[in-house]
Amino acid sequence: MPSVKLTGSAVTLAAIILAGCQYLPHEVEVPVQEQPLQTIAKPAELPFSDFPGDGETRWSTESGVQMSFSGGNSPVLAYRMPAQPTRFNLILTSLGTENTIFAPSVRLLDANHQVMAEFSLDDFEYLPARLIYPDRLQLKINDVGRFYGHHYLMVFSPPEQQAGTTAFRDPAVSYALATNREPPPVEDIQARHVTQGRLRFDLASLDPVAPASAATSPAHQAQPESVAEPVQEANSPQPVSEQLASEQPADQETPAIVEKLQVLDTIREHVAAGRIEEALDLSEKAQAQGIPEARAVFVEALRSRP
Amino acid sequence: MLRTRRLATQMATALSLTTLTAAASAVEFHGYARAGIGQNVDGGQQVCYGTGGVAAHYVGRLGDECDMYAELSFSDEVFAQDGKSFKIFSTIAYGTYESGGSVQFNSQGNSFQAQKDDDSDNPFGGGRLAVREIYATASGILGDSTLWIGKRFGQRKDIHIMDLFYIMNSGYGAGFDGLTVGPGKFSFQWTQSASDEGFDSGLDGVDGTNGSWERLNKLDFRYNLPVATGSVDMIAIIGQPTLTDDQEDANAFNKTGYLLTLEHSMPFMGGFNKFAVQYGTNSLTDGVIGNFGGINHAFWFAKDFTNGTNESASAWRILNHGVAKFGQKIELGYAITYAESDIDIDDANDPWRDYTRYNVVLRPTYKWDNFNKTLLELGYDVNEPNDDLGDVDETLTKVTLAQAVGAGPGFFARPELRLFVSYYDGERANRDANLMFGAQMEAWW
Known part of the structure; x- marks a missing residue:
């Protein structure tokens, strides 16, 4: 079984400034599986690897792992993410070469392989080359939330994204902008999308120390220096929406993105199934818990009923 | 369910973008730096024939920079809401002493070289420190324009391989x-420059160390017009001295100056090409015959110091520069300028009277791979002062060969670490200082 070596690195000062967050460096070996995948409809069949956490990996079609789309195949990296008892940001960066880049899409799955969130290439921000960094496509998922059980992350590139290009800013233009000169009229470099490249993952905890409520949560606290090491799974993780409906957190926190999505999806599911009272009750509780859009989602779901 | 998933995804995107907006307010750190080490093959320290200052590098800057210079820039978007954005920018610059002449010794002194501009002959001194920029911007207030107040570089126009700023109305x-006006973009700024001609303001009851400064109010109008081949920039800078009564009575310099620039920019052979024509008068003459177009209140160009009278000066220049690619491996940076001045002063010793200057610089670069390059820079510069000065040194030629490793293959990819050897020839080259070698880094970020 081939493997790629992932070298952990110190969190950049910029990341600390950005999020005021904690960085936990590490170094892990990530095995790359070789079993092909025939369909994206069965993520359970994906050969999940341990999530690399903070670090860089090289993407290669040599791994043989493919996702099937109607228009063709895509290589896929599938990671099993350990429980994260602290709220965190997840940053995925695709590092380009002079004129090529891997154009990723990302899916976040819960422990039951249900899609919690999906991010396409449109959600990635282009970052021009700067100092020692090449041109990049970067996705920042801010405040992903807490994972009381393991989750899954899939990175792939659908055929329509493989066929595209990304405009790279010419170094001459970057030079001018960085030094407050007038940029020359140089056309952007059209970097081809390719099916191999370099990916970098960065995790940043939003909690300098684990919150008090985490001590009573069913998950273990993250251990310093080993945030990406598998943490023992929680016992049958309770759906976040149910937690929200049944628990009153010790401190009023803004729900994380994933938590919000789960709540909003649950509202929709209740409405779709005709459980209007439950949907209304959950939407009211969600609003009280800091999800103001819950009401609108409830109303929208009602209007959208066939 | 698919629909709800899609909606959830859209909301996820919206939510993430919401938080991304907050994250985008992080401080940005940009900058520029150069420093290195050099040696005269004949012994003694490195000698350079251009500077990073007013003399620019008319035979090219590669292997001809004897100073350390750095700019550290920090900016932050401090507010963004309802389509309005407010940002703060600052740039701290520091460097070693520049002679300002056409030749200088290496000014990079010892490790603990202090930032003391008045101690330039001391290798433990001679450093300089300045706040080059501190300004705030507001966008979303006046149409699609960006308002600014403070101190800044402005929209400078430069020939990188010569370190020549042919427009630099900074301050x-x-x-x-x-601001979108018609088919193009209109920009305007009011700036000032100060010079000290030695005439006090004479304001009763007002004392101050700067009382003898004379201000030049500059109104800077620019219009960028897209055209089929690229774009055209039309720039008019009008400089009007503002004097106190006492300064007027003392015949301080009072003539309005103009700096007019017409520039055509276009993509060219995988790179770009810029062609510009400039015409400057009176105290805005210096940036046309030399460096830093539009920055100074250079009254000395039109001042007859013998008679104490204010005369007229003018200069014009054409220039063409750019970068072109020849296949995947070769890039060429190039620049050519031609300038003439006409100073209405009957002084045989005034070098700027009927002055002509022209030069060409070529920097072909061969990219061995994504990180390694070989650079060759060829420079030829001719100065022709007025004939009354007699036989003067006029020409300078430079050949620099450098091997560099850089963060990418592009012509402007930096940082770049170079080993170089430079050979100088011509009437201005010193026979005991015509072969230099050294190492230098140049970085921007």
Whole structure:
């Protein structure tokens, strides 16, 4: 079984400034599986690897792992993410070469392989080359939330994204902008999308120390220096929406993105199934818990009923 | 369910973008730096025939930079809401002493070289420190323009391989950039420059160390017009001295100056090409015959110091520069300028009277791979002062060969670490200082 070596690195000062967050460096070996995948409809069949956490990996079609789309195949990296008892940001960066880049899409799955969130290439921000960094496509998922059980992350590139290009800013233009000169009229470099490249993952905890409520949560606290090491799974993780409906957190926190999505999806599911009272009750509780859009989602779901 | 998933995804995107907006307010750190080490093959320290200052590098800057210079820039978007954005920018610059002449010794002194501009002959001194920029911007207020007030570089126009800024109306001021007017973008700024001609303000009851400064108010109008081949920039800078009664009575310099620039920019052979024509008068003459177009109140160009009278000066220049690619491996940076001045002063010793200057610089670069390059820079410069000065040294030729490793293959990819050897020839080259070698880094970020 081939493997790629992932070298952990110190969190950049910029990341600390950005999020005021904690960085936990590490170094892990990530095995790359070789079993092909025939369909994206069965993520359970994906050969999940341990999530690399903070670090860089090289993407290669040599791994043989493919996702099937109607228009063709895509290589896929599938990671099993350990429980994260602290709220965190997840940053995925695709590092380009002079004129090529891997154009990723990302899916976040819960422990039951249900899609919690999906991010396409449109959600990635282009970052021009700067100092020692090449041109990049970067996705920042801010405040992903807490994972009381393991989750899954899939990175792939659908055929329509493989066929595209990304405009790279010419170094001459970057030079001018960085030094407050007038940029020359140089056309952007059209970097081809390719099916191999370099990916970098960065995790940043939003909690300098684990919150008090985490001590009573069913998950273990993250251990310093080993945030990406598998943490023992929680016992049958309770759906976040149910937690929200049944628990009153010790401190009023803004729900994380994933938590919000789960709540909003649950509202929709209740409405779709005709459980209007439950949907209304959950939407009211969600609003009280800091999800103001819950009401609108409830109303929208009602209007959208066939 | 698919629909709800899609909606959830859209909301996820919206939510993430919401938080991304907050994250985007992080401080940005940009900058520029150069430093290195050099040696005269004949012994003694490195000698350079251009400077990073007013003399620019008319035979090319590669292997001809004897100073350390750095700019550290920090900016932050401090507010963004309802389509309005407010940002703060600052740039701290520091460097070693520049002679300002056409030749200078290496000014990079010892490790603990202090930032003391008045101690340039001391290798433990001679450093300089300045706040080059401190300004705030507001966008979303006046159409699609960006308002600014403070001190800044402005929209400088430069020939990188010569370190020549043919437009550099930098300094304190206020204005706006990029207001859509008709098919193009209109920019305006009000800036000032100060010079000390030695005439006090004479204001009763007002004392101060700066009382003898004379201000030049500059109104800077720019219009960028897209055209089929690229774009055309039309720039008019009008400089009007503002004097106290006592300064007027003392015949301080009072003539209005103009700096007019017409520039055509276009993509060219995978790179770009810029062609510009400039015409400057009176105290805005210096930036046309030399460096830093539009920055100074250079009254000395039109001042007859013998008679104490204010005369007229003018200069014009054409220039063409750019970068072109020849296949995947070779890039060429190039620049050519030609300038003439006409100073209406009957002084045989005035070098700027009927002055002609022209030069060409070529920097072909061969990219061995994504990180390694070989650079060759060829420079030829001719100065022709007025005939009354007699036989003067006029020409300078430079050949620099450098091997570099850089963060990418592009012509402007930096940082770049170079080993170089430079050979100088011509009437201005010193026979005991015509072969230099050294190492230098140049970085921007």
